[in-house]
Amino acid sequence: MTKTIDEINEKIKSGxxxxxxxxxxxxxxxxxxxxKTASDIDVVTTATFSPMCSSGAFINFGHSDPPIKMSKVWxxxxxxxxxxxxxxxxxxxxxxxxxxxxNYGGAYVIEDLIAGKNIKLRATAYGTDCYPRKEINTYIxxxxxxxxxxxxxxxxxxxxxxxxxxxxxxxxxxxxxxxPHFGNATxxxxxxxxxxxxxxxxxxxxxxxxxxxxxxxxxVAWQGTQHNPETERLPNGVPVGxxxxxxxxxxxxQMSTKFIKAATFTGYGITMFVxxxxxxxxIDSEMVEYLKVKDEDIxxxxxxxxxxxxxxxxxxxxxYKELRSGKITIHKREVPTGSISSYLxxxxxAHILKDQIKNGTFTxxxxxxxxxxxxxxxxxxxxSEEEL
Amino acid sequence: xxxxxxxxxxxxxxxxxxxxxxxxxxxxxxxxxxxxxITSDLEGKMLLEIKGSKERIxxxxxYLVKEGVELEEAAKGIILDKDKCVNCGxxxxxxxxxxxxLKDNYEVNFDQNxxxxxxxxxxxxxxxxxxxxx
Numbered sequence: 001m002t003k004t005i006d007e008i009n010e011k012i013k014s015g016x017x018x019x020x021x022x023x024x025x026x027x028x029x030x031x032x033x034x035x036k037t038a039s040d041i042d043v044v045t046t047a048t049f050s051p052m053c054s055s056g057a058f059i060n061f062g063h064s065d066p067p068i069k070m071s072k073v074w075x076x077x078x079x080x081x082x083x084x085x086x087x088x089x090x091x092x093x094x095x096x097x098x099x100x101x102x103n104y105g106g107a108y109v110i111e112d113l114i115a116g117k118n119i120k121l122r123a124t125a126y127g128t129d130c131y132p133r134k135e136i137n138t139y140i141x142x143x144x145x146x147x148x149x150x151x152x153x154x155x156x157x158x159x160x161x162x163x164x165x166x167x168x169x170x171x172x173x174x175x176x177x178x179x180p181h182f183g184n185a186t187x188x189x190x191x192x193x194x195x196x197x198x199x200x201x202x203x204x205x206x207x208x209x210x211x212x213x214x215x216x217x218x219x220v221a222w223q224g225t226q227h228n229p230e231t232e233r234l235p236n237g238v239p240v241g242x243x244x245x246x247x248x249x250x251x252x253x254q255m256s257t258k259f260i261k262a263a264t265f266t267g268y269g270i271t272m273f274v275x276x277x278x279x280x281x282x283i284d285s286e287m288v289e290y291l292k293v294k295d296e297d298i299x300x301x302x303x304x305x306x307x308x309x310x311x312x313x314x315x316x317x318x319x320y321k322e323l324r325s326g327k328i329t330i331h332k333r334e335v336p337t338g339s340i341s342s343y344l345x346x347x348x349x350a351h352i353l354k355d356q357i358k359n360g361t362f363t364x365x366x367x368x369x370x371x372x373x374x375x376x377x378x379x380x381x382x383x384s385e386e387e388l
Numbered sequence: 389x390x391x392x393x394x395x396x397x398x399x400x401x402x403x404x405x406x407x408x409x410x411x412x413x414x415x416x417x418x419x420x421x422x423x424x425x426i427t428s429d430l431e432g433k434m435l436l437e438i439k440g441s442k443e444r445i446x447x448x449x450x451y452l453v454k455e456g457v458e459l460e461e462a463a464k465g466i467i468l469d470k471d472k473c474v475n476c477g478x479x480x481x482x483x484x485x486x487x488x489x490l491k492d493n494y495e496v497n498f499d500q501n502x503x504x505x506x507x508x509x510x511x512x513x514x515x516x517x518x519x520x521x522x
Contacts, residue, residue, distance in 0.1 A: 176478045177482060177511065263514035326490070336480070336481045336482075336483075337481050338480045338481025340477075341476060343475075344493065344496075
């Protein structure tokens, strides 16, 4: 039994579509088997709500009179990149405030913009005959600016590491606060609800796929940076570490602060919780084989984040079922676990997307191009020009 | 019999007085020292769990105040702001008393009674939903 996207969209339009979340399909397959599930179910919704540092927004401010070709831009004292035309800028989520340090930064500017708050804009320029102004100080909000869209270079990591700390002191990392002597371990993936773990070989998620992003419609723009499809995989296709990634795009003005949330990890810096939901069409029985994946089938590798090197020592693999139980075992020690992504919020997004598909307000898309299934991540070596 | 958690703050002038000893001797209360420290202001801070009759506990509190010990209701020392919390759960892995926990629906919850005010959670929350009143 195979189904096309067009056939599924017809069912969505006629109100006959059958949708389950990636959690609900697990028991459905157990009760009904692969073939019947492939025939009965049309769409499975997946989701994640996690800190995703590689995020940011493009903004076009509009032209002042006299006009300015902004070369340096600050939004609420947070630097934005302005080396693009005259009044375009990119504000990165992890950029820190020049006045408040880690208490405020790019992600907070983005959240404040979404919330409709006024933002202080300062820009400087060298001045040209066509853009004579050399400085501007003004205020903007999402209604005064032209375009504002999130363009996140790397989101929705397909699995991720588990972090722990063997050293005698507390360390502060992008995986959160890690207590000494294996005092705790943190993990990040939404596991069985995670989009890319339910479509491990990118059969349906591709460039152009319409998704839920930050409370509104978004799209997969490209493979994300550090896209690493050749990571070692288990027989069920699940990679045992960070593998595929997605670059996402969506209209910031339509987003909600319920699904985009600025965050500060003490001692590390600023990041942004991004809520993403991806519908997966049940095109055939093979798809059901992937969609039935559950936490106990998904493994991640535990790494020692106290080793300040690119390659960190590993303490083996643990399943998401173990991670979610609240403790794992490392070196015969019981280590408490905590998630840095919200499973509750991921579940909420999966249900919102399910409802939108059921009530006909969200249709599915065929990718315009596939994501690469080959390729690895290169390292940055320190070399002289002659050595390269 | 009731159990109460109390934060005792000893100003520098009474740090050397054997006040806690009298809790057992004079008031027949059972106590467990959950935490004790000398702060940089040379104050003594002690988190006690005391068990006994409500009446004796109240008498003991009056005695402590008379001796110059400041009392704080430790039960409300740490507060989880549910409006800010995004229910990630990083705090759960850092909580010595297992006061932070995940409900069956994956909502993060906080049980004041289990909190031993270790403070490990204070700088872990990425959305600043955990606050201290002490």
